[in-house]
Amino acid sequence: MQALRPAVSRLAAVSWLVLLSASVSGQSTPDFTGVWAPYRGGRGADAALAAPPATPLVLKPEYAVPFETRRKTEAEAAARGEPIASGAVACVPYGVPRMMSVALYPIEILPTAGQITIVAEAFSEVRRIYLNKPQLPIDDVPPGYYGHSVGHWENGTLVVDTVGIKTAVPAYQNMPHSVRMRITERLRLVTADILHDQITIDDPVVLEKPVTYTLAYRRMPGYEMVEFVCDNNREFIDEKGGTHLRVRER
Amino acid sequence: MRRPVCAAVVSAGLILVAIPARAHHSFAMFDMTKRVTLAGTVTAFEWTNPHAYIELDVTDEKGATKHWSIELGSPSILMQGGWKFKDLKYGDKVTMVVSPLKSGESGALLSSITMPDGRVLGNGPLPPGGRQ
Numbered sequence: 001m002q003a004l005r006p007a008v009s010r011l012a013a014v015s016w017l018v019l020l021s022a023s024v025s026g027q028s029t030p031d032f033t034g035v036w037a038p039y040r041g042g043r044g045a046d047a048a049l050a051a052p053p054a055t056p057l058v059l060k061p062e063y064a065v066p067f068e069t070r071r072k073t074e075a076e077a078a079a080r081g082e083p084i085a086s087g088a089v090a091c092v093p094y095g096v097p098r099m100m101s102v103a104l105y106p107i108e109i110l111p112t113a114g115q116i117t118i119v120a121e122a123f124s125e126v127r128r129i130y131l132n133k134p135q136l137p138i139d140d141v142p143p144g145y146y147g148h149s150v151g152h153w154e155n156g157t158l159v160v161d162t163v164g165i166k167t168a169v170p171a172y173q174n175m176p177h178s179v180r181m182r183i184t185e186r187l188r189l190v191t192a193d194i195l196h197d198q199i200t201i202d203d204p205v206v207l208e209k210p211v212t213y214t215l216a217y218r219r220m221p222g223y224e225m226v227e228f229v230c231d232n233n234r235e236f237i238d239e240k241g242g243t244h245l246r247v248r249e250r
Numbered sequence: 251m252r253r254p255v256c257a258a259v260v261s262a263g264l265i266l267v268a269i270p271a272r273a274h275h276s277f278a279m280f281d282m283t284k285r286v287t288l289a290g291t292v293t294a295f296e297w298t299n300p301h302a303y304i305e306l307d308v309t310d311e312k313g314a315t316k317h318w319s320i321e322l323g324s325p326s327i328l329m330q331g332g333w334k335f336k337d338l339k340y341g342d343k344v345t346m347v348v349s350p351l352k353s354g355e356s357g358a359l360l361s362s363i364t365m366p367d368g369r370v371l372g373n374g375p376l377p378p379g380g381r382q
Contacts, residue, residue, distance in 0.1 A: 077278075078276060078278035079278070080352070081278060081279050081280075081281070081351065081352025081353055082278075082279070083275065083276035083278040083279060085275070086275075088273065088274050088275065089274065089275045091274075091300060102273050103273040103327070104327055104330065104374065104375070105273060105326060105327075121326055122273050122324075122326075226325055226326040226329065227299075228299050228300075228324065228326065229299055230299050230300050231298060231299065232296060232298035232299065232300075232301070232303070233274075233300055234301070234303070234319075234321075235274065235275050235300075243275050243276065243279060244279065244353070245279055245319070245321060245351060245355075245357045246319075247318075247319045247351070247355045247356055247357035248305060248317065248319045249317060250293070250305075250317050
């Protein structure tokens with residue numbers, strides 16, 4: 001194992017040089033700066049601009065069975081009016097990748113030298129994408145909500161690689177995932193004011209094959225982000241995990 | 251002098267209600283197939299996260315007062331639907347349509363409200379392209 005380390009280091013250095021050369025080769029990079037709101041499909045939407053359908057979510061059998069059992073339990077609890085609480089009920093932030101699309105809340109993209117910062121209005125979440133740097137080995141990233149993200153440009157598309165997401169952080173459709181999960185995003189302008197983020201999740205422990213879905217956004221010129229501090233949370237969670245509203249008597 | 255009250259279940263069938271998109275919790279606590287009309291007096295308007303709330307006293311024909319806690323979207327979602335933080339204050343008379351808690355407690359999710367100045371507001375905007 002020790003003997004492999006110099007080779008791994010050389011590979012990482014070569015990868016970094018390739019990324020660096022791409023960044024200085026004069027390729028134009030579109031400007032994502034600004035606030036973007038989710039652009040949903042449905043009535044009145046331009047189908048050509050809406051997000052394309054996702055690929056199937058295919059879990060390995062040992063994860064698929066408990067996943068389906070959990071979904072059935074969740075449906076029964078919802079029918080009773082006691083929906084099973086997610087972390088968000090306790091105002092725990094979503095993390096990557098779910099923070100990229102929370103209901104109707106916008107995100108703000110802030111490019112600076114060597115970095116792109118994304119602020120999500122819901123729960124005031126922040127993620128940082130470091131440009132033209134090699135990715136760290138997964139085992140070197142402490143599992144967290146945002147992990148470690150690196151990005152580079154490929155012909156006008158921002159390609160982002162994220163690792164280091166802890167297993168308690170929700171992913172696509174609340175699928176289970178391991179710390180081996182790798183998230184690849186490809187952000188590109190479909191038109192001047194429509195942005196797509198194609199997200200591919202790969203997890204060799206949990207998934208039979210990677211799942212890919214796309215988020216669509218519309219530009220919101222002039223929008224000022226609204227603060228979101230979760231200081232009046234009236235929802236509470238019972239001993240079975242069900243969600244309830246605390247009703248006041250007066 | 252409190253406004254006479256009108257609190258009635260207007261329908262138990264399937265009704266499409268304009269609701270804010272889920273961010274904080276599922277809406278399965280509320281019976282979205284029901285719409286109840288409440289007319290009453292605002293005792294508090296809390297412009298807060300993760301939700302705004304209207305506290306409402308509703309007095310029936312016999313003079314008995316029942317208190318309701320009405321959940322709204324967050325300030326961000328409400329602002330996208332035309333709300334302002336100072337739209338309501340203590341003592342305002344309002345009429346609203348809500349979806350009540352399935353538990354039977356006097357809590358509900360706002361669907362629409364007629365403000366003291368006559369404006370009718372929803373619980374957030376419809377997204378471009380319609381409901382989610």
